[in-house]
Amino acid sequence: MSPARTVLVVDDTAAHRYVMASWLRRAGFEVIEAATGSEALVRTTSQIDAMVLDVNLPDIPGGEVCRRLKADPATAHIPVLHVSATAVDAASRTAGLEGGADAYLPEPLDRDEFLATISALCRRHDAQRGAGRRARRLEALANALVPLHEARSYEAIVDHTARGACAVLGRVVVAMVVADTGVVLRSVCAAERSALVRGRGTHPVVAPGDGLPMVFEPDDVPAPWQPLLREAGIDPSRWWTMWLVDSGGALVGGLGIQVGEGDGSLSDEEKGVAGRFAEAATVALSNLRTFAEEQRIALALQRALLPSSLQVGGGVDVAARYEASDARLDVGGDFYDAFDLPDGRVAVVIGDVQGHSLRAAMVMAEVRLTLRAYLREGHDAQTALNLLNEALRHDHTEYATVCVSVLDPRTGAVEITDAGHLPALVVRTDGSVVVAKAGSRLLGLPNPDVRPAHRDVLGSGDLLVLVTDGLVERRGASLADALDRLAVIAGENAGVGPTAMCERLVSVFDDAGREDDVAVVAVTRGPVPPATVD
Numbered sequence: 001m002s003p004a005r006t007v008l009v010v011d012d013t014a015a016h017r018y019v020m021a022s023w024l025r026r027a028g029f030e031v032i033e034a035a036t037g038s039e040a041l042v043r044t045t046s047q048i049d050a051m052v053l054d055v056n057l058p059d060i061p062g063g064e065v066c067r068r069l070k071a072d073p074a075t076a077h078i079p080v081l082h083v084s085a086t087a088v089d090a091a092s093r094t095a096g097l098e099g100g101a102d103a104y105l106p107e108p109l110d111r112d113e114f115l116a117t118i119s120a121l122c123r124r125h126d127a128q129r130g131a132g133r134r135a136r137r138l139e140a141l142a143n144a145l146v147p148l149h150e151a152r153s154y155e156a157i158v159d160h161t162a163r164g165a166c167a168v169l170g171r172v173v174v175a176m177v178v179a180d181t182g183v184v185l186r187s188v189c190a191a192e193r194s195a196l197v198r199g200r201g202t203h204p205v206v207a208p209g210d211g212l213p214m215v216f217e218p219d220d221v222p223a224p225w226q227p228l229l230r231e232a233g234i235d236p237s238r239w240w241t242m243w244l245v246d247s248g249g250a251l252v253g254g255l256g257i258q259v260g261e262g263d264g265s266l267s268d269e270e271k272g273v274a275g276r277f278a279e280a281a282t283v284a285l286s287n288l289r290t291f292a293e294e295q296r297i298a299l300a301l302q303r304a305l306l307p308s309s310l311q312v313g314g315g316v317d318v319a320a321r322y323e324a325s326d327a328r329l330d331v332g333g334d335f336y337d338a339f340d341l342p343d344g345r346v347a348v349v350i351g352d353v354q355g356h357s358l359r360a361a362m363v364m365a366e367v368r369l370t371l372r373a374y375l376r377e378g379h380d381a382q383t384a385l386n387l388l389n390e391a392l393r394h395d396h397t398e399y400a401t402v403c404v405s406v407l408d409p410r411t412g413a414v415e416i417t418d419a420g421h422l423p424a425l426v427v428r429t430d431g432s433v434v435v436a437k438a439g440s441r442l443l444g445l446p447n448p449d450v451r452p453a454h455r456d457v458l459g460s461g462d463l464l465v466l467v468t469d470g471l472v473e474r475r476g477a478s479l480a481d482a483l484d485r486l487a488v489i490a491g492e493n494a495g496v497g498p499t500a501m502c503e504r505l506v507s508v509f510d511d512a513g514r515e516d517d518v519a520v521v522a523v524t525r526g527p528v529p530p531a532t533v534d
Contacts, residue, residue, distance in 0.1 A: 004028055005122045006029070007030070007033065007034075007051070007052060007118060007122075008032045008040065008043060008044060008048050008050075009021050010033075010034045010040040010052065010053045010054055010057070010409075011052070011083070011193065012055075012056075014035070015171070016054070016083075016107070019109075020114070020219075020522070023111050024115070025510040034501060036057055036058060036223060037065040040057075040065055044075050045075075046075060048075075049078070049079075049122050049125055050081065050125060050317040052081050052083060053065060053066060053082055053083070054082075054083055054274070055084035055086075061115060062082060063096060066080050069101040073115045074254075077129060079102040079103070079122070079124060079125050081101070081114070081121060082096040082103070082105070083104075083105050083106075084096075084106060084107060085108070088107075089386075093106075097271075099272070102121055103117050108402050121514075135184075137162045140167060141164075141168050144160070145164065145276070145277075148160040148161060148279065148280050149284060149287075149350075151284050154177055154180075154185055154288065155185060157281055157284045157288065158176065158253075158281075159198075160188045161173075161177070161187070161188045161281045162174065162188065162189040162196060162281075163192075165255065165273070165274065165277045166189035166191065168190075169266075169270055171299050172188070172234055172237075172257070172258035173251070173255065173258070173259050174225055174228070174255070174256035174257075175189075175255055175281070176188065176253045176255070177252065177281065177285060178213070178252045180292070182280070182288065184202070184203060184204065184205055184276050185203075186200070186228060187199075188225075188229060188231075189227045190233065193201045194232075196300075197228050197231045197327045199228045203224045205251055205252075206222070207243045207254070211243050213242040213243075213271070214240075214261065215238055215265060216241055217238055218238060221236070225256070238258070238259045239256040239259065240258065240265055240266050241255065242274055243273065244257075244278050244281055245282070246284045246286055252285050253282070257270075258395040259455075278423070281532065292322075302324060302332065303320070304323070305521065307336070307339075307363060310336075310338040312339065312346045313340050313346070314340075314409025314410070315525055316346045316409050316523060316524070316526075317497070317525070317526065318338040318348060318498060318523050319498035319499040319501070320334075320336050320520065321503060321516040321520045322517070323506055323517065324517050328389075332356050332516070333352055333354060333360040333361065333362070333363065333364040333517075334351075334352050334470065334517045334518070335350070335352070335365075335368045335523045336348075336351075336466070337372060339375075343378075344408070344409070344410075345406050345409070346407045346409060347372075347404065347406050348405045348406075348466065348523050349371060349402065349403070349404050349405070350371075350402070350403050350421070350466040350467070350519060351368070351400055351403065351468075352470075353398050353400045354398045354399045354402065354444075354468065356517075363396050363400075366511060367388065367392065371384060371385075374482040377510045380452040381404040381415060382452075383406070384419055384530050385417065385419050385451055386449065386451070389419070389443045389444065389448065389449070390448075393444055393461075394431070394446045396444070400442065401418075401419060401421040402419045402420075402421055403416065403421040403466055404416070405424060405466065407458060407464070407523065407525065411457070412458040412459055413457055413458075414456050414457065414458050415442075415453040416436040416453060416454045416455075416456070416530070417451050417454075418440065419439075420437050420441055420443070421439070421442075422468070422483065424464060424466045425463075425465040425466075425490050426456050426462060426463070426496060427464075427465055428459065429459065429495050431491045433487045433490055433491045434456060435483075436454035437454065458525055460526060462525075463496075463498065463522050464522070465490055465499055465501060465505070465520070465521070465522050467486070467520050467521075468517070468518060469507065470517050470519075471505065472485070473514040474511075474514070474515075477513070486505070489505065490505065497521035497524065498524050501520075506520055
């Protein structure tokens with residue numbers, strides 16, 4: 001049964017007010033009475049369904065009361081019926097309607113005409129209010145679906161589904177999704193701004209019967225829901241439930257929506273909203289699985305293009321760590337390399353080719369192998385980089401930054417030559433840090449560049465650290481400050497091995513602001529081996 005409509009009757013004549021209020025009450029309306037315009041303005045709320053307003057009031061004219069109501073967004077939707085025993089001519093009626101009234105009846109009133117007019121105004125009001133409610137719900141639905149489509153984890157999908165459906169429907173919601181591992185994640189949202197109650201477990205999502213939407217009675221609520229509902233403070237109740245089924249027919253989750261004892265079920269409009277959330281969650285799950293698989297393939301390709309081993313001679317220990325960006329699906333251009341040179345020295349290289357694509361990865365592999373060939377031919381680092389610059393400039397449109405370190409294992413002498421790359425760090429065992437600032441232009445630009453080498457000595461236990469910009473560069477932040485912080489953290493970890501240094505740096509700089517791939521290389525040399533006697 002629909003709730004009774006509420007009508008505000010405003011008339012300064014008590015007898016007239018009594019007659020109209022009596023007719024309305026006998027017809028099933030709730031009635032609020034007011035004798036003046038001021039009283040009417042005070043008693044008017046957005047919950048009023050219609051107003052009967054006498055034109056001639058002792059304090060504020062009825063036309064002015066109507067104008068004020070229509071000017072206020074909170075009450076503009078309320079239909080107004082003007083009544084009058086004196087202003088009954090066509091000009092008065094026209095003025096009332098043009099002033100904002102929705103209907104105008106002269107007195108004496110005919111009961112049936114009066115009630116029919118009020119009923120018509122209420123019906124129109126219901127339609128307008130329903131249209132406004134649907135528009136607001138559609139807007140809320142659109143806003144709630146955005147984070148769901150952007151979700152990049154199973155936890156985010158289940159949370160956004162629960163919170164979004166609760167906000168749009170105004171009901172308690174239980175959302176469920178099945179992760180790839182078979183673990184089921186469940187979230188309960190009791191109110192739009194309340195904290196979520198979350199659970200995870202291996203108890204499967206089971207759709208009784210044919211898998212169509214259904215209502216769980218209080219005694220039939222699935223066991224995994226019960227502790228979550230108790231924690232959320234939700235009393236035993238009925239739940240309209242629909243299931244998330246992917247394109248292959250697999251059950252991947254569900255959506256439970258609380259319904260009251262008198263509700264029976266959801267309205268068709270509410271079922272439509274629930275269906276939109278179920279559909280969006282199913283698509284988000286499919287996209288997440290596709291994203292994860294494609295990212296796995298991209299990462300495997302990236303690693304296949306990097307050296308399989310960093311083992312070198314002379315007691316030099318090299319470690320590297322590569323981390324793909326979670327925000328990117330495509331393959332990046334970060335690379336590193338380490339290899340022995342014919343003269344007994346060791347070359348350690350790090351670089352970054354412009355772009356994130358399969359092409360960038362292929363250019364990266366070509367740059368790495370070409371530079372290795374030039375250095376093994378006996379070219380010094382400056383010559384090798386300039387030769388590589390010409391090859392890159394003629395064959396490709398991409399740019400690249402590279403840092404080449406050539407280390408003599410016996411003396412510890414190291415020459416660091418970079419082309420537009422971040423400076424290398426020499427981390428002493430006492431915690432002091434030397435920043436190798438000698439640099440030159442990046443690769444891919446016309447004309448050779450003078451690329452002076454930074455010369456240093458790597459003592460036993462000292463570390464040479466090389467990184468790509470993805471480790472420290474953050475949108476809107478100072479790169480110089482980030483490099484200073486990198487030097488401080490590296491110094492604080494002096495004396496650790498190369499692997500530990502790589503792990504520590506990646507861990508410290510692993511934050512939500514990181515948007516790029518990361519490569520870190522650390523090099524150390526052990527005690528000088530004794531000379532052999534033939």
